[in-house]
Amino acid sequence: MNQAEIRKLIPALRVAVTAKKRRFSNPRGPDGRLHKMRTTVNELIKNERMEVNYNRADEARGYAERLISEAIRYGDCHRPTMELADFWLPEKQNVHKLFKVLVPRFKDSQVSYTRIHKAPHVYPSPLFDKVVLELRGNPFPPLEKFTTKRNWIHNILLEEAHREYLEKKYKQQEQEQEQEEEEVQ
Incomplete structure (x- = not known):
């Protein structure tokens, strides 16, 4: 079996997977680490949005x-x-939710199913960076704020140029109407 045939067997993920080694220490060893990952994935499917450390969110x-x-x-x-x-x-109700709610939601999706947003960092804290890991299309209010671009310099200049163009156009139309009225009289 060559490389091309193997790629057909496993679908490509729509997120970048970091190749660096993660050093998660857990008193229970590898089983404890796997338990944390299972808990994180379970909570993500259950709640559709959660706040965790970046390293755990990236792997989960x-x-x-x-x-x-x-x-x-x-x-x-x-x-x-x-x-x-x-x-x-x-939790078995999450298995039901996966197949009955999430699969129809993401069936025709062309982008990743999850999204990561950086959470505010408390400055004098020794804790790791916090992020919000969420499923796309969740029922919660969006975390991304729509930023208006109206006050950007090029938008101001374009708006002013458009206004001047319209003034010039209206004056020209008024002059043409006056000339037509003079010709009629």
């Missing part, structure tokens, strides 16, 4: 993306996909 995002993409690709009748969902989602 990859697992959540893979879980959702496999659920979309194979559906709930595929035994390996159900085993994957049972492993990552210990």
Whole structure:
């Protein structure tokens, strides 16, 4: 089996996966780390938005993306996909939510299923950077603020040029109407 055939077997994720080694220490060892990841993915599917450390969110995002993409690709009748969902989602109502709510929502999506936003950092805190990890299309208010670009210099100049053009055009139309009225008389 060559490289091209292997790529067809596993769909590509729509997020960048960092290749650097993550050094998460956990008193329970690798099993404790895996338990934290399962808890994070489960809470993300359950609540659709959560605030966590950046490192944990970045890794959990990859697992959540893979879980959702496999659920979309194979559906709930595929035994390996159900085993994957049972492993990552210990709460069974979240398995139901994955297949009945999230799969129809993301079925035709062309972008990633999750989004990461940086949370405000408390300055004198020794804690890691906090981020908000969320599923796209969640029912919560958006975190991105729409910034108006009206006061940017090029927009001000274009608006003023447009106003001057309209004034010039209206004056020209008035002059043409006056000339037509003079010709009629």
